[in-house]
Amino acid sequence: MADTTTTNLLLTKPEVGASTDTWGTKINTDLDSIDAIFAAAGTGTSVGLNIGSGKNLKLVGDVIDTNGNELLKVSATASAVNEVTLANAATGVAPTLTASGGDTNIGFKLVSKGTGEITAKVNGSDVFNASSSFGFKNRIINGAMVIDQRNAGASVTATTANLYTLDRWQSVASVTSKFTVQQNAGSVTPPAGFTNYLGCTSSAATSLGATDNYQIAQTIEGFNSADLAWGTANAQTVTLSFWVRSSLTGTFGGAITNYSLNRGYPFTFAISSANTWEQKSITITGDTSGSWNNGTNSGGIVLRFSLGTGTTYSGTAGAWAGSQLFSATGATSVVGTNGATFYITGVQLEKGSTATSFDYRPYGTELALCQRYYQVYGSVGSTGTNGDVFIGTYRNSSTLFVPVQYEVPMRTTPSFTQISVSGAQWSSQTQDVTITGFSLSNTPTPRTAFVQATSSAAFSAGNGLVYTNGGTTTNAFSFSAEL
């Protein structure tokens, strides 16, 4: 019987009882063939490998392709309990890549290198790109400081009335006239990707009393923070990110608080170079205590950037406290230096422990989000919007009803403010009458109101148009349902 060969590697099987002088050579050749399979470069004879149930393939090196190039690397984590499971699928069912392992809840990360993007394709086209997607991840409205319905870019002096400045951004001041707020104050170039910023300028060198506090703040409605589940055991971590620039350097402060002001988380951020935009990121563990008005139209989370806070309202950075805190102990006081500036934009508060790219929303969408809290009709400022036209129905010789259906339903029953009536007019079939006042005497709803227009001249019976002139002067009224 002659020598035979094995099925897969074609190893020589010396004839039993023969090959007296050649069997050793044949065996050595076979051993060399087997050894070559395990060449470090993976250049050995192609083989199949069956890793049976309960058996493992230990992989420390790389998987390379047919050209010898790296295809897959593995990275070992000491004491790892979670891993990835690949599953194929039958006809009509998608294969899956699944996070699996010992933990009850396991996240899944796709990590690009450098500025590389993460993209998903369907039918050959991108349907997802992680660097520009995840719309509405930002809980802050007007974080890019684009909308300024009230002031149209004009400066606002902060007062104890805690005036709103750019849309959704409220100035807080324990003493009037210590700082101003203006869209694009100082006309510096915003950071790349932004066209606007909120600029605060100190109006004096103000010493802080223990209870003094100066801030720029935004209150997030409880409906928009409900999923963060703060005040419960499932409170989610959030990350705050923003671009900031100041004429001062040092450690600045702010805080996250609840609307009731009995929960506070002071935070700090360093500005290392004066008059230079710097991007900051702060991760905040969700608060498992306190009341956060989740799922209501009341105030939920309040974000505060301190421009100066006295000791009474300053606390330890990076920790929750059950008290009224607006900043971190020892933080820089912007109002302490006359003329000091504090500019900010790109403010984003999002779920998770990582700051992601800014959530750019269409202008119309951002405006509509702002209008849930404030909307103005007519013209504001010399560069304001055009005038608006309404139906004006005759009530009596001195009063018209002017029904208004808001551009966006409001958060709650709003207040009405007559800003100016200069240039407003009623035109009917028979007459043109200058309007001298807008007012409200019956309760509006969150969707509609009937404003009253009055005049020193008598109106004639009939219907007509009430219009506010656009152009060169402020001539407007507004509705506010701000928090």
Place this chain on the structure above:
Amino acid sequence: MYQLVTPIIGTEVQIVKKANGDGTITFIPLNAPQNSDYIAFLKWIEEGNVPTPADE
């Protein structure tokens, strides 16, 4: 600081107005517990203040 407003429809006073000192006048609904201007008005009342009666 605040003055009640005579309703043009009905008789129950529903609005209080406030001159803001900058030429603007704000009209605040009195039955809007989530309205921050109304909340501020209630605080003003709690401090012992009384609004001016409505004009006849």
